[in-house]
Amino acid sequence: MKIGILGGGQLARMIALAGYPLGLKFIILDPSESAGATCLGEHLRGQYDDPELLAELAEKADIVTYEFENVPASAADFLSSHTTIYPAANALAIAQDRLTEKNFFHQQNIPTAHFARIDSLEDLKKAMPEIGYPAILKSRRMGYDGKGQFRIKSPEDLSRAWVSMQNTPAIVESFVAFKREVSIIAVRRVNGDIAFYPLSENYHSGGILRVAQCCVNDVLQKTAEQYVTSLLESLDYIGIIALELFDIEGKLLANEFAPRVHNSGHWTIEGAETSQFENHLRAILDLPLGSTKARGHTGMVNFIGNVAPADQILSIPNCHLHLYEKSPRKGRKVAHATIRTDDEKLYSRSLEKLSALAETFDDS
């Protein structure tokens, strides 16, 4: 069985590493000369909307999946009509547009921050009295890791905010003074079976995820499960999904969802019975889902821009390293490391050391 993947970065890399034990082979479409995953399968080098390469991918792969949500609509359409693509294109269409996504959350009765559609400075001026200050103006499309966003603190910022959007359609959202950011990773199999991972508590800085920790028995677990279930079922979704949420005094507001394996679920490699990567594959192959139960205390730290030397990382007790084979570059996720142990004190000490090390080498 051969799995096609759009994108050859670290997510595809970890999917492939989880897939070999299941007897799978991989074929990866990616424009780079070499990306983190291209050494783990056949590499089709070219653009994601190259019709010839897409035809070759559809021909050679039994099932196609992807590691990023900005798959061109033309590619998703082509693959949908020539092969099996999971998650299906309907999830992509929604996740690619922040406005469609927020409206979709509302249709599913999933609360969000206040938001408004912004296509002009006029729209923005009209919307702000209801949205309130501070707020965030975001491009509707192609945003990730805090890119394409402008924080609006007062009416004086409105013009600059709109100019920063360069006339692209946008959405303005109330700034949420959240207690914490969490995400729930869930998975739905072809036959409809669903499983949920424990909530992940996520720490961002500069718009980039820095630390994600597994939260066992969180009081908000059930609510998050209800929300993500309505996404999965209404979309007839297959594969891993990640739903990011803000916790505001015990109430959850949906921020966005990712129709793919997610950085806030990397801790599942060591910290869950079955990783998100393996369960993504089991789901799209219609194989029984693996247990999503947590194993002890687990937290993950990203290395941004630069990674510390391996011997320094691995000298931290119970630390597991995941290098992505990406050359150092400002703001780029180049590696992550995970602490997992049954010993709560050891966990805290090791996570602290790891975070400090990542900060020392940070270039974001």
Place this chain on the structure above:
Amino acid sequence: MKIGILGGGQLARMIALAGYPLGLKFIILDPSESAGATCLGEHLRGQYDDPELLAELAEKADIVTYEFENVPASAADFLSSHTTIYPAANALAIAQDRLTEKNFFHQQNIPTAHFARIDSLEDLKKAMPEIGYPAILKSRRMGYDGKGQFRIKSPEDLSRAWVSMQNTPAIVESFVAFKREVSIIAVRRVNGDIAFYPLSENYHSGGILRVAQCCVNDVLQKTAEQYVTSLLESLDYIGIIALELFDIEGKLLANEFAPRVHNSGHWTIEGAETSQFENHLRAILDLPLGSTKARGHTGMVNFIGNVAPADQILSIPNCHLHLYEKSPRKGRKVAHATIRTDDEKLYSRSLEKLSALAETFDDS
């Protein structure tokens, strides 16, 4: 950093899968057109003693290791003088010859069953009064999975036993009525650091390992650690080693050692904090060793000859599948699966189901 591996079977495959997260690349020398590991690195196809391929391997790899102990002496010599090979050739020379191995155990004050060197039927007849019946005649070299062995029940068997050896040098050993077979997997890093995994309790049938279970806090753990430490230190050994032992009423007798990652340590992928495969790589790269602590209850079952369909295996709770991409063949290890859970009852139930499933598909 590029690691060369002699042999491209399932052990090399699992080494490579453990190595990618550490940022490693692989180059694999194997005579097969395609073997389980050759999709995970550059494949040098040819014989293990091919001088040109060995030169290419030495040139391209930073460090060379191997997945089987029957590496030709000429290959080990060449690699030793042209690159770094771990574990070093001295361990290979001993492990390749059952007589040298048993003598080496004795030098290290590690008890074994009674044994004698056999080069003729005369030798065998002379030795038996001291060895006693039943006994096992084994070829000194190239034996694995019970091959090249003859069980001697009475003096009438002696001629047939010797004929079965086809005039190759042999060793006769007293048959050990053991309570159980155990093995200890240990690892020694370039800097001399040593770590031990919990004992594995192993069930063989037809000379082939069927089930290996992790034994936490075994009463014989310390003794096994002493024995394997003396092997590691006297050989200045680097990498993972496996020492197989018989437990006779609480006394341990050494059977053999393998200078490599070992089938009885496959449970460490899910059942230990760090797998034997990752620790082998950390050891030969002189990186800090990972924790060898057990995580809950873990046991592994081999699939011999044939593997059950993936959906049947994965429907067993807490079961993890490892396919080797080997075509079905009588007596061949084609896959293994591991049960891991913190719940002792669930563990027993799942392991029983998995063993029964493996038996149904067994072709050995």
